[in-house]
Amino acid sequence: MNDSKRIEITGRGIPLRGNDIDTDRIIPARYLRTVTFDGLGEHAFEDDRKALKAEGKVHVFDEPKYAAGEVLLVNKNFGCGSSREHAPQAIVRFGKGIRAIVGESFAEIFYGNCIMLGVPCAVVSAAHVNDLMAAVEAKPEQAVSVDLRTKTVSVGNLKVPFEMPEGARQQFLEGNWDTTGELLAGKEEIQKTAQKLPYFADFR
Amino acid sequence: MGKTLYEKVFDAHTVRKLPSGQYQLLMGLHLIHEVTSPQAFSMLEERWLSVLYPNRTFATVDHIVPTASQLRPFKDDLAEGMMVALERNVAKHKIRYFSLDRDEQGIVHVIGPENGLTQPGMTICCGDSHTSTHGAFGAIAFGIGTSQVRDVLATQTLSMAKLKVRRIEVNGKLSPGVFAKDVALYIINKLGVNGGVGYAYEFAGEVFDNFSMEERMTVCNMSIEGGARCGYVNPDQTTYAYLKGRTYAPSAENWEKAVKYWESIRSDADATFDDVVRYQGSEIEPMVTWGITPGQSTPVLGKIPSEGDVEASERESAREAYAYMSFEPGQPVSGTKINVAFIGSCTNGRMSDFEAVIDLIRGKNFKVAPHVKALVVPGSQKLRKEMLALGYDKIFTDAGFEFREAGCSMCLAMNPDKLQGREVCASSSNRNFKGRQGSPAGRTLLMSPVMVAAAAIAGHVTDARQLFGLAN
Numbered sequence: 194m195n196d197s198k199r200i201e202i203t204g205r206g207i208p209l210r211g212n213d214i215d216t217d218r219i220i221p222a223r224y225l226r227t228v229t230f231d232g233l234g235e236h237a238f239e240d241d242r243k244a245l246k247a248e249g250k251v252h253v254f255d256e257p258k259y260a261a262g263e264v265l266l267v268n269k270n271f272g273c274g275s276s277r278e279h280a281p282q283a284i285v286r287f288g289k290g291i292r293a294i295v296g297e298s299f300a301e302i303f304y305g306n307c308i309m310l311g312v313p314c315a316v317v318s319a320a321h322v323n324d325l326m327a328a329v330e331a332k333p334e335q336a337v338s339v340d341l342r343t344k345t346v347s348v349g350n351l352k353v354p355f356e357m358p359e360g361a362r363q364q365f366l367e368g369n370w371d372t373t374g375e376l377l378a379g380k381e382e383i384q385k386t387a388q389k390l391p392y393f394a395d396f397r
Numbered sequence: 398m399g400k401t402l403y404e405k406v407f408d409a410h411t412v413r414k415l416p417s418g419q420y421q422l423l424m425g426l427h428l429i430h431e432v433t434s435p436q437a438f439s440m441l442e443e444r445w446l447s448v449l450y451p452n453r454t455f456a457t458v459d460h461i462v463p464t465a466s467q468l469r470p471f472k473d474d475l476a477e478g479m480m481v482a483l484e485r486n487v488a489k490h491k492i493r494y495f496s497l498d499r500d501e502q503g504i505v506h507v508i509g510p511e512n513g514l515t516q517p518g519m520t521i522c523c524g525d526s527h528t529s530t531h532g533a534f535g536a537i538a539f540g541i542g543t544s545q546v547r548d549v550l551a552t553q554t555l556s557m558a559k560l561k562v563r564r565i566e567v568n569g570k571l572s573p574g575v576f577a578k579d580v581a582l583y584i585i586n587k588l589g590v591n592g593g594v595g596y597a598y599e600f601a602g603e604v605f606d607n608f609s610m611e612e613r614m615t616v617c618n619m620s621i622e623g624g625a626r627c628g629y630v631n632p633d634q635t636t637y638a639y640l641k642g643r644t645y646a647p648s649a650e651n652w653e654k655a656v657k658y659w660e661s662i663r664s665d666a667d668a669t670f671d672d673v674v675r676y677q678g679s680e681i682e683p684m685v686t687w688g689i690t691p692g693q694s695t696p697v698l699g700k701i702p703s704e705g706d707v708e709a710s711e712r713e714s715a716r717e718a719y720a721y722m723s724f725e726p727g728q729p730v731s732g733t734k735i736n737v738a739f740i741g742s743c744t745n746g747r748m749s750d751f752e753a754v755i756d757l758i759r760g761k762n763f764k765v766a767p768h769v770k771a772l773v774v775p776g777s778q779k780l781r782k783e784m785l786a787l788g789y790d791k792i793f794t795d796a797g798f799e800f801r802e803a804g805c806s807m808c809l810a811m812n813p814d815k816l817q818g819r820e821v822c823a824s825s826s827n828r829n830f831k832g833r834q835g836s837p838a839g840r841t842l843l844m845s846p847v848m849v850a851a852a853a854i855a856g857h858v859t860d861a862r863q864l865f866g867l868a869n
């Protein structure tokens with residue numbers, strides 16, 4: 194499947210500053226009262242957006258100049274807290290749809306959830322995140338490009354390296370980040386492993 | 398060279414190495430609840446897949462269950478819709494379900510251990526980050542996302558990378574009035590909220606050796622607050638004694654074989670760790686969080702750190718916390734007025750958590766301060782019944798606490814128990830994130846159940862050791 198390959202993702206950036214942004218902030222728990230992921234996009238960061246509005250400020254997700262953003266730029270420990278996949282599901286459904294995230298570091302479960310959705314998370318140094326954000330803030334209309342072949346993020350004249358586990362990078366490049374099929378292929382081995390475990394056959 | 402429990406259990410459950418370099422890992426126990434499973438079942442059905450090992454998955458409801466009345470249909474249509482979806486899915490796929498009308502129902506991380514489902518040497522997953530709780534039994538237990546729930550339903554396996562292992566030893570003894578919750582908050586304060594990313598935590602040392610299973614669960618529960626996806630304690634006689642006789646624990650005739658396996662997966666004496674840190678139990682004091690991450694905490698008699706006291710990289714976060722919480726740097730945390738007190742959750746909603754409070758208030762004339770709304774919420778129906786049988790509900794209600802039905806309650810904003818406006822809550826739960834307890838401006842101070850009770854009675858944060866006359 195060609196369209197599942199993630200080779201180079203290019204789109205406008207959204208600079209979202211702040212460390213330790215947890216998944217409760219990305220999508221408040223009241224929106225988890227649902228049996229689908231539909232419609233979550235509009236509620237992304239809802240409480241943060243409202244709180245800023247009340248102070249007469251504007252959240253980046255409400256700034257018209259970032260409305261067409263497809264590459265999210267974040268700081269440290271992004272997506273910590275609850276394992277809710279609703280968080281990345283809300284992000285990919287926001288506006289035009291976020292297709293890649295670039296940040297200083299990511300919480301582990303969030304990072305894994307993004308892989309499962311085909312959203313690469315590129316890890317760059319703190320200084321480089323700052324440079325990228327500054328570049329986007331200065332000129333929001335210029336595209337940010339996340340190139341998985343060269344492991345670089347570029348915007349305008351700025352080009353910085355990013356890190357990503359090799360396995361995940363290959364999954365994206367080859368378009369096989371959707372794991373179910375691959376796991377099912379190991380069915381016989383699954384049974385063998387299960388049989389070896391002393392407890393697996395049944396409880397008690 | 399010896400191996401850690403983590404490596405042994407990981408190896409025993411490895412199906413094969415995947416082309417991505419990750420491992421296909423078999424899951425021994427899969428727990429599901431109403432919030433993170435409906436989309437997984439939909440994805441499964443879209444792909445015409447069925448559940449591979451339905452007898453290794455158990456379901457319950459916890460997050461959306463109202464704790465004032467569990468009568469169906471729920472007043473909240475959305476919550477009712479989630480119930481209906483879960484009921485449909487478990488019936489269709491023949492998954493055992495601890496429904497509202499059963500004693501086994503309760504918070505998923507309380508009922509797994511309570512019913513003996515959680516056992517040493519297992520791999521355990523659930524679409525819930527506090528699955529780390531189950532590590533207290535010497536299991537590798539971690540939270541997963543909904544797409545992974547789909548994978549586990551379809552294949553009983555996950556694609557996983559191997560974590561590094563950090564051994565965290567707490568030696569010596571804890572002082573009176575210092576609890577497992579304080580140990581958890583202390584560790585997170587020391588190592589930071591993302592200090593555990595990439596690691597599994599092995600908790601060890603005399604303090605953990607002497608801990609009950611429930612105390613071990615409290616600390617493992619909060620591994621994720623320190624960034625570690627899983628945390629565990631090696632199984633020992635305390636573990637086995639807890640499990641013996643529980644509904645799903647190995648029966649008498651299988652017991653010895655089970656213990657043999659459990660003993661075999663303990664970390665070897667000469668195991669090597671990627672990192673080791675050691676703390677002294679005597680240095681730990683009752684802890685209170687003052688900020689918006691679980692790492693922003695101080696001993697109850699301490700002060701809210703000023704910007705200069707925190708590391709440069711944490712300053713911005715501290716500024717955000719002062720503003721959100723309306724605290725001044727350098728201000729003592731003790732004396733902070735509270736509006737709500739909550740004792741419950743998968744961190745501290747078990748019998749010993751409530752008994753610790755009961756022991757201090759029984760027969761005394763302590764009363765919840767008039768301006769405080771105080772909730773006591775058992776983690777499961779079974780536990781609630783046991784508390785009723787012991788008359789604990791009466792002791793709590795006489796002292797001015799509300800005694801509720803089982804559920805997640807005020808730990809998160811998915812059921813009717815929520816903070817209003819800028820209310821401040823002394824809470825025995827695990828997260829103090831902005832808006833976590835239901836009001837976008839609500840403020841949470843995390844602490845042990847005994848500290849919550851002290852705050853409820855005093856009306857403000859106070860040192861429980863002084864209020865209850867615990868020897869210092």
Ligand code: SF4
Pocket residue numbers: 459460504505506525527742743744804805808809826827
């Ligand atoms: S008690 Fe809180 S942390 Fe635990 S499972 Fe429920 S909502 Fe999650």
